[in-house]
Structures are given as structure tokens and as C-alpha cells.
Amino acid sequence: MTEFLLVKLQYHCSESELKSSTGAIVATSGVRGYSDRRVPTEAQACCRLQRNSHRLKMETFSSKHMAMKAQKKILSHMANKSVMQMFIDDTSSEILDELYRVSKEHTGNRNEAQKVVKNMIKVAVKVGVLFRHERFSADELSLAHEFKKKFHHGAMTAISFQEVEFTFDKSIMIDNLVICRDILLQLVEKHLTPKSLDRIRHVFNHYADPDLLTNLYDHEGSLWPHLTKICGGLNKLIEEGKL
Template structure:
């Protein structure tokens, strides 16, 4: 006889509904203003760099979907002790990545794209390891899509060019990341 769990069914429904509703207005219900501003700037960076509005929207939408799904999994305590350890490692790596991104922006001539690419790749791999048993292959592909998009060497070089047209976006992103760190959210 197949085991039925209304709690599991409710969690699956939440993940499905929330992933279908991953728009800016819905995201604002779950994401604070500061995080929303950072997401907006990441969208602008993607759009400006790629010249493709649809792709930029897809990347940010995927980011929101993944964040919501991971949040649902945490809320429903679906992670094992080992996975929670991976989550902690991911959080530390993400914090380190944010601090590095800020430092590269604040201190001239320190940007090293290989360092950023490695940090983003490490974050991607940890997040995939965390959720691989819980999310569909399509969701795992969304994670890869987001991290691969932002670890693109040309995008990073363009973003960290002090004379480039993305520098003001980077400044706003770093300002938002700084606030998240100060508030203990990152």
C-alpha cells in the first residue's frame, strides 16, 4: 500500500504554485525591499550585457523560483542533518562570495574573474548537492542556469569595468549586499 502524506502533498503543491507565480509582484511578498532591489539590478545587468530582455527575465525568474522552493523545503524541515550541514556551508560560501564581490568593487584593480567564477561555481555545486534529492531535474537545471549565467567571464569583466556602463549597477548591487550582510541576511 502506498504511503500518503497530506503534509508532503501540501509541500509539493506550495512548491508548484509558488514556482508558477514567480513574478516580481509575488516575489515582493516573500522578498524584502533590499533583496528586491538587488534582483532588479541583477536583471538590468543581465539585460544590458546580453541585450536579451527575455533571457534576463528568465534568469531572475529562475533565481526567485529556486529561492522559494528552497525556502519551502526549509520550512517543511525536509533537509537531513547532513543536508543542513551542506546548507550551512553554502551560506558561508555565499557570504564569502558577497564579501569578495563587494571588495572587488570597492578596491580598484583587485578584481579577479577566476576568483569570482570559482566562488559562484562552488556555490552552485553546494546548492545542487543540497537540493538534488528534493527538486526535479528541471529545477536543478534552473540552478545551473542562474549560476552559469552570472559566472560568465565576459559578463563579470563587463560588470567590473569601472569605466563600463554596468559599474553603477554593480555599485547598487554591492550596496544592497552590504545591507544584507549588516542585517545578517547574507
């Protein structure tokens, strides 16, 4: 009986529901000739209580919330070129391709380069889903506006350093990336999982690496052609009002 009371507390069932599950056992205990098959087992009683709990949970079901969760989960598992084509324009896709090549050449690790770009796509898709479902508060939307301003400023700085020789300052680039990272984390911290937050840190920390930036802005280095294409793409996005 103690076990049944614990089950009752767990599933918040009524007294009458508990009696319906246990009454037959109490009433027939010690009666000879009573068929055991007519006495509900503890497992059967628990199943009834679980069904009741399921009905209670359904009352708070939100199809909109479930749809948003499903979109984020499904799309995060499809961080590949087909998803890029669905959610990201051609110019942005080309920039991501060049960022992948930069990471691959700098680290010498193809898997790590793929992971960085996949994490970037997953984060972008999830933030896009949150915007689409209007999940951000007024304060968070202000943060989103601030992130956009800082990211735009960072892109302009990156282009300027590439176009004007001897102006590159890695400390400025690192500061811009760190500021953007922290604003984005603050924007989504109440909406995304710790794993997704780690993806954001991974992406920004990867490209804020001083050695990577130094090699990237070396005019004689192997990464310079990739930087030229990246900055060309950023310029195009700015001209089109997309960045």
C-alpha cells in the same frame, strides 16, 4: 480471462474481488436468454479494480507531503514581483532588479534576462519551502550551512573588488560562483526535479560568464552603476545579518 488476470496482477486485487468482477460472465456464458445488460463488461470490472487500487493508495496519502508539493508547484508558477514581495525583503528585491538590468544590458535579450531572474526566484522559493517543511537531513543542513558561508564570502569578495580599484580577479569570482552552485546542487538533488536543478545551473553559469564579469567590473562601462547598487544592497544585508 487472460486480460482479467493481468488486471488483477496490476491492481493487486484479491481472488474474491476478481470473482465478483468476472463470475457473472463465467457463470452465464452460453446460457440462452440471459440479458447482456446484467453481465459486467471488462470495462466495468476494471473500474471496480481501479477503485480498489485508489483506496489502497489513499492509505499512504500524506497531506503534509501534498501540501509541500502544491506550494512548490504553485509558487514556482508565480515567479514575479508579487512573489518577491511575499518572500524577499525590499533590499533583496532591489538587488534582483539590478541583476536583471545587468543581464538585459549584457545579453541584449530581455527574455533571457527575465528567465534568469525568474529561475533565481523559483529556486529560492522551493528551497525555502523545503526548509519550512523540515525536509533536509542533518547532513544536508550541514551543506546548507556551508553554502551560506561560501555565499557570504562570495558577497564580501564582490564588494571588495568593487570598492578597491584594480583588485578585481574574475577567476576568483568564477570559482566562488561555481563552488556555491555545486554545494546548492548537492543540497537539493534528492528533493527537486532535474528541471529545477537545471535552473540552478542556468543562474550560476549565467553570472559566472567571464565576459559578463569583466564588463560588470569595468569602471568606465555601462554596467558599473548597476554593480554599485548591487554591492550597496549586499552591504546592507550583511550589516543586518541577513547574508
